[in-house]
Amino acid sequence: MDFINTQQAFMDYIRDPSKPLPQGMTFERMNVYRELFFNNINGFVSGAFPVLKSLYTDDAWTKLIQQFFVSFDCKTPIFIEISQEFICFLQTQYQPADYDPAFMLELAHYEWLELFIATVFDDVNEQPIAKDLITELPLKLSVTATVAQYQYDVQHISVDYQPTEPSEQGQSFCVYRDEHDEVNFLKLNPLTAQVLAYIAQAEQCYFNDVLTWLSETYPQMTPETLSNGCLQMLQQLADKRVICSLTQA
Template structure:
């Protein structure tokens, strides 16, 4: 590949990414370049739109085009796989997006929408517990399924849509569990701060007894909740989470 071709290739790519900044490459028909530009951009725009449908509905056409064209021009994707472009878009919003006009919840909403796709294509294959495990989860060694993600957002992202566009975060954060079940269906479940912290504790341990996980949580929250009340609440919670496949049997090392 000679230097002239590399130069022409760089000019070609620069114009396609950002035609407002870079000129049409010399000796190339502007009409053809316009076709290439729209073809490349429309592919990216369509993919981002399909992966972030709520975001697309709350932005008008001008706002959406401005956002996706900025992503197309500014961000350098590190993957050739279309299935990973949504993650690249999330990284762009987190690290490169510069606009004072965006909704304050935009990044959290994008993450919320990305999670569903990420879990749907995740390659983990956890072994879910059978009925006996669920019934006796209090006495079992447990782990958090790699297909279950406890999440916390400052905004109620599950409610955001054209009729609800909060301009400031409420006092209470939103706690969610997103998980893929035995039938490979992705579910979103609202949860409590206590259950969220229980799942983080189980995840950090990598293998802990069901009863031990509750006592460990009780020790952390001793100044906020009665240990016996937590144990009673916790046993039922563990069974429900095990039944859904959020909690699974720990695999021995």
């Protein structure tokens, strides 16, 4: 057996011990390798999704991680990205069991965002924006901030609180990293969520662009009310470094 086939047999067995042992290898030796790899994957996934894990028995959680380990073709060699691969597994391949909570995917995504924002690289071209310059400089959503919406009350889910039905209104959040590199979750009202979504979609826009869009979206509100409310909102978001500007060339 050539090296490539030997290597493939080695990887196949590590992922699924029902496959044949690689030629010349003993069960005891291969089991050491498999436990090492599986425990690493289990540790990274469990650490990234502590609330979700707490809702399962140890056996049920191990079974879920084993299914991910055996069946999902991870595309990254970077351990810190394993949690993102787990999200992809839940979204595209996993068939929920009877005991899986209905909010499983939303809770997993909510927890994953914390790790994502904690580890995303800063954009060296971004700069904090002063309150008095919000109406003048181009605005953008920081790379260390993101907006997400969920149907379930994900921020309150725990062993003692597991909703079986979606909330009457969706839950919107901004997850961002502040100047001290701490990750924060900011619950958004519908208007703030819409404004941040508009800025994110535009990639870069000006205060007047946001105001024009708001005027078209909320024609029942006076221009003065919209302008004052939008400016105050953006100033608060700039303080948190959720929105920023770009370094001027």
